[in-house]
Amino acid sequence: MNVDRLELVGPGHGPGGSPLAIAISPVLTGRDAFGSMRDRILEAAPGTRLIPVSAEGVADEPVDEVEVLLRGWSLGSDALDRLVGRAPKLRWIHSVSVGVESMLTPCVRLRGLTVTNGRGVFGVPIAEYVMTMILAICRRLPQLMELQRERTWQPIEAVEMADTTIGLLGVGDIGCEVARLASPFGPRIVAVRRRPEAAPVPGVEVLGDLEALQELLAVSDFVVVALPLTVETEALIDDERLACFKPGAWLINVARGALVDEVALLRALRGGQLGGAVLDTFRDEPLPETSPFYRLSNCIVTPHTSWSSDAVLGRTFDVFCDNLHRYRAGQPLEYLVDLAAGY
Secondary structure: OOOOOOOOOOOOOOHHHOOOEEEEOOOEOOEOOOOOOHHHHHHHOOOOEEEEEOOOOOEOOOOOOEEEEEEOOOOOHHHHHHHHHOOOOOOEEEEOOOOOOOOOOHHHHHHOOEEEOOOOOOHHHHHHHHHHHHHHHHOOHHHHHHHHHOOOOOOOOOOOHHHOEEEEEOOOHHHHHHHHHHHHHOOEEEEEOOOOOOOOOOOOEEEEOHHHHHHHHHHOOEEEEOOOOOOOOOOOEOHHHHOOOOOOOEEEEOOOHHHEOHHHHHHHHHOOOOOEEEEOOOOOOOOOOOOHHHHOOOEEEOOOOOOOOOOHHHHHHHHHHHHHHHHHHOOOOOOEOOOOOOO
C-alpha cells in the first residue's frame, strides 16, 4: 500500500486554514525551532500560534487548541502521551526523524492521529557516511592510522570497490542514495526489501524480501542495515544470521541499534567471524564508556552522527512547511507513516 498520500487532515481551524496552534518540541540535538526557522513556519501557516514544548512534554501555555505537533528527537514516548492526552484538537504529528517506533504509542494509535516523518531529509548525509566507511575499510585506513601512531612504515595492500559486493538491507531513501553514490565505483549491489516488486532502483539487484536475507549475507562484503525497527525486524541480525555472513565481511548499521543482537555481534567480532563492524547506533544510547565495543580493534564506533550535516535542519523544515501548506489547503499530506506497518 502506498502511504505517501493516504488521507486528508486539513484544513485547520485557524486563519486561512492554518492550524489554531502548533506545538514544537526541540527539533534536533542542540537546536530548536524558535530561532531562524520560526518565521518559516509562520509564513507557511499565517495566524497560527507556536507553543514551545520541553523534552518532558511541558508546554509554555495550554495546548487545548494544538492541532499539529512538530516532534523532535528528545520528546520520548511517555512525554508524548502526556501531551497527546492534553491536546483534544491534535490531528497531525510530524516526526523529524524517519524512525517512528518510539512515537507509535497506544495513545497515538487509539486516537488515530495522522503521523508523518522526515523521509528524504537524512538520505544524503547517511549515505555519505556509509561510503566514507566503505572506502576507509577498502583502503585499510584504520590500520594505516594505527601504523602512523606506532611510527611504522609498512605498506598495506588495499581492495578496490569494484571487487566487492555491497548488500543493502532496505532500499528506502538511505539505500537508494548509497546505491547512487556507490555505483560509479563499480561494486555489485544487492538488496532485500519488503516489496521486491516495487519500482527498480538503478544499479541494484533485488534478491527478494527478507526471506532472501541469507543469500544476501552469503555474498556481501559490506552489509548496510537501513531498515525500520518493527516487531518483525527487531534483533534481525542474530547468531543465526551472523553465521551466514561471508567470511571477512563488515556490518554497517546506520538504522537502529535494536535491529542487531549486540551480544551475538560481540561474539562474532571477537571470534573473527566478521571482518568488522561500523556501528553508529546502539540499543541503549549514549553508549557507556564501559562498553566492549569501544575496545575492539575491528569495530568503528560513532555517536549516532551519520545523519548530521549543516543542511539537515533546512531540509527538515522544507518537509514540514511543505506539508503545512498542504494542511491549510486540505490536500493529502506527504511522507505519511503506515501505523500498522510501523514506518
